[in-house]
Amino acid sequence: MVNNKLINEYEINYGMRIPNLYKDFLKVNDGFSFDGGKILYSLNDLKEMNDNLQIHKYQPDxxxxxxxxxxxxxxMKQEANAEVVFLVDMSDYEIETAYKKISNFNEWFNRGCNIDTEENEKNNKLSKIGSVYLTKKPVNGIKDLAIIKQIFNLNIATSQLLTISKTLPCELLTNIKYVKAIKLIEKTGQPEIFEFRLNK
Structure with a gap:
């Protein structure tokens, strides 16, 4: 049976900080499996799964x-008072573009760790993949195109980008998440000249 002593020893031995909410969960359940494949890790599984997923490399906190x-x-954040759960894509572990942000672990567990809810459907576009198009010419011409090239990390010459931009709309980024695309577009200072189109 998991108790405070075992958890404390585990944290010291493996250099991990387990949030208090999850500690309380472990002392009662020590892991949990749901229909459909969802699983919450037991104390013994935490180290192995975090190593296998390379969390320490991509999201060390x-x-x-x-x-x-x-x-x-x-x-979850490795903090004692952490409550928020981030559902992130295994391909990038990006917190900012998390598929969903759960405000409280306990409430989420009591609801069966539901991932797709009516509320989430409204925000589902955030996880969608699509392309970014330039639909209008930038205000300062080639000067702005050079800035766009840098922000979007485009692997083409500015002169080539200028040529492409003469035929609008032109596709600049492909297979990018909506939320990430919007952040990049906002950085340009001219969001009105771009359009995000979902993949069909």
């Missing part, structure tokens, strides 16, 4: 507490 068995990993 976070700890993986579970996954959905289909590409989403559940992360």
């Amino acid at each position: 976070y700890i993986a507490i579970g996954d959905d068995g289909g590409g989403l990993v559940f992360l």
Whole structure:
């Protein structure tokens, strides 16, 4: 049976900080499996799964507490008072572009760790993949194109970008998440000259 002593020894031995909410969960359940493949890791599984997922490499301030068995990993901040759970894509572990942000672990667990809810459907576009198009000419011409090239990290010469931009709309980024695309577009200072189009 998991108790405070075992958890404290585990944290010291493996250099991990387990949030208090998850400690309380472990002392009662020590892991949990749901229908459909979702799982919350037991104390003994935490180290192995975090190593396998390389969380320490990509998100060293976070700890993986579970996954959905289909590409989403559940992360919590390695802080005693952490409550938020981030459902992140296993391909990049990006917190800013998390598929979903759960405000409180306990409430989420009591609801069966539901991932797709009516509320989430409204925000589902955030996880969609699409392309960014330049639909209008930038205000300062080639000067702005050079800035766009840098912000978008485009692997083409500015002169080539100028040529492409003469035929609008022109596709600049492909297979990019909506939320990431919007952040890049906003950095240009001219969001009105771009358009995000979802992949069909």
